[in-house]
């Protein structure tokens with residue numbers, strides 16, 4: 632199993648993302664004799680072995696079902712064990728394309744945190760690329776290191792380091808990460824509380840031949856301000872700040888109503904108003920009542936019955952009978968609706984570039 636290459640069939644030792652519901656995706660490592668217990672049923676690992684990734688699996692004694700999904704960085708980011716706040720796919724995918732991260736890119740990332748973005752970098756840069764990730768919190772570093780080994784992220788090297796105080800240089804880099812002992816990063820991603828203190832250390836580890844891109848991920852505008860100053864002081868150019876604001880778009884069909892419907896509707900309201908007043912006047916006269924009445928329409932007919940009475944068969948404004956969206960007997964137009972409010976602010980993304988001078 633690997634995050635780089637997909638395979639068809641599940642084997643012992645593989646990681647499977649058990650899709651229980653949209654809100655519950657559980658990573659499991661397949662081990663003979665074990666079972667996954669969920670509130671929807673029990674699922675034996677033995678039966679998963681040999682099944683195809685993507686297949687639906689029924690629970691023991693016929694209760695419940697799950698889907699057995701192949702791990703991807705996108706699914707991993709919504710199922711991983713959180714050790715910190717993480718970068719989600721809407722931000723990571725934007726950063727990856729904007730910084731032109733591709734197969735063979737050498738990435739410098741700090742801090743590693745829960746390793747959510749590390750997986751996306753590792754998959755995109757592939758076996759020809761390299762990811763140098765740094766984390767100063769020891770337990771988090773150890774967990775991430777084990778996780779990257781378990782997930783076969785062979786192109787990723789994690790280092791236990793405070794990059795703001797001690798920089799990014801690595802004394803002994805394994806041969807397959809660098810043949811000349813230098814990191815030569817093409818892309819830098821900083822998700823740190825104070826990226827401006829790490830920026831001055833970057834010059835020693837970035838590429839001396841290619842243009843280098845950086846993205847600093849900070850939730851507060853004050854952090855952006857300090858980061859921009861540090862970038863400018865350290866020779867970074869083309870500085871721009873962006874925010875990715877996710878919104879759900881709903882696509883559906885809306886019933887087309889024509890002007891004749893509107894006119895009929897207005898006439899109907901008028902006539903019902905008049906009829907209502909008349910009815911109540913008669914009732915009052917019969918009952919000999921003296922109390923005042925309002926012009927509220929409390930006619931018992933539904934809007935839809937009224938329209939049927941008008942020969943329309945269906946009231947395009949009313950309650951009552953529901954017309955199924957897309958019903959071929961009516962005319963529809965395709966519309967899109969967006970959420971009126973943006974509910975999430977993740978972080979500000981500050982981008983910049985460094986062009987090595989001719990001398991270097």
Ligand SMILES: C[S@@+](CC[C@H](N)C(=O)[O-])C[C@H]1O[C@@H](n2cnc3c(N)ncnc32)[C@H](O)[C@@H]1O
Nearest residue numbers: 717718742744745746747748767768793794795
């Ligand atoms: C918000 S988390 C990063 C999350 C990560 N981008 C992800 O997608 O999972 C920030 C991490 O930076 C680490 N950190 C903070 N300051 C650091 C420093 N000076 N050097 C190295 N790591 C640092 C923290 O321990 C924390 O784990």
